[in-house]
Amino acid sequence: MLIASLSLLRQPLNFVATKWLTLVRVAGDPYRPELHYMRGPGPKWRAKVRPAG
Structure with missing residues (x-):
């Protein structure tokens, strides 16, 4: 259960981290x-x- 919820958070966190670095x-x-x-x-x-001149 915990691993499934972490994998669901990974994509939004990657998006936020990418925008922050930019x-x-x-x-x-x-x-x-x-x-x-x-x-x-x-x-x-x-x-x-x-x-x-």
Whole structure:
């Protein structure tokens, strides 16, 4: 009886454990692409490319 009830709990517990590990992995990821977003060429590029005048 006890073994049957443990096997019934195994699948939901595996599901919860998998979701928990995914959440921890995503929340702990330090990479934030919005911090590295580039908006285009800056003033040094414009000064070098544009002709003087």
